Amino acid sequence: MKSIVSCAVAFAVASSLFAATASAQAKLDPSKPDFTGNWHRVGYTSAVKPDQGALPLTAEAAKAYAANKVAAAKGDRTHDNTSICLPEGMPRLALKAQPFEILQRPTVVAFNYQLNRLVRVAYFDAKPSAENPEYYLGESIAKWDGNELVVETSGFNDQTLIDDSGVPHGTELKVTERLSLDKNGKRIKSRITVEDPETFTAPWTVTVNYERMPAGFKMPEDVCAERIGNTAPRSRNAKK
Secondary structure (H helix, E strand, O other), X not given: OHHHHHHHHHHHHHHXXXXXXXXXXXXXXXXXXXXXXXXXXXXXOOOOOOOOOOOXXXXXXXXXXXXXXXXXXXXXXXXXXXXXXXXXXXXXXXXXXXXXXXXXXXXXEEEEEOHHHOEEEEEEOOOOOOOOOOEOOOEEEEEEEOOEEEEEEEOEOOOOOOOOOOXXXXXXXXXXXXXXXXXXXXXXXXXXXXEOOOOEOOOEEEEEEEEEOOOOOOOOOOOHHHHOOOOOOOOOOOOO
C-alpha cells in the first residue's frame, strides 16, 4: 500500500512543483542541455538486449525467467503485476514504447509516463534513504556529469519485472541512466546500467534511443484498469 501511495504522492508533488515553478524554465543553467519535452523510444523490443550480449543471470534467476516465459506462452500472466495494474517499475518503464514527458527544473527533473500516468521524480544532489523503502518505482537522484544527465534509482521492491519478457529482479536492484541530448535537441541517447547481485552475476548496460514527439503532441490519459478490462466505471446517470 505504501508504494501505491508513494506514486500518488509523487504525482501530486510533481504537479504542484511544476505548476508553481513554470517560470523557472528561464532559470536553467544555460551551460547544461534542456531535456524538457515529450519523447518516445526508437526500436522497441519486448526482451531487453544488453550491449554486452546475453543477460548475466544467476542460475536461480535463469530458472525464474524460464518459468515466466513458459507461463506467458500459456496465457498465464500472474507473474506480471501489471496484469492487475500495478506499476511497471524500472528499467521497464524506460524500455517501453509509450510516450513520456521530461520536465526539467534547476533542482529537480520529472518523468511523466503516458502509461497509467506514472510519475518519477528525481531531485538533484539528494541522498538515498538509509533503508530500502521498497518502492515500485524506486527512489531517484539526479546529478550532472558534464553534459550528461545521470539519474540513479534504487530502493525497489521485488514485485516488478526488468522488461516485458519477464526478467525478474530482487530488492538490491540499482538502475543508472546516463542521458545525453544531441546537438539538434531532437534525440536522446540513454545508457541504462543495471546492477543486482541477487539476479545478475555482473552489471550490464543497454543503450536506448528516444526521439522527440511531433510538435503539438498532447499526452492522452491512460487508465490501466479500463484499458485491460479490470473494471468498467458506472455512469452517474445509470438507473439504479
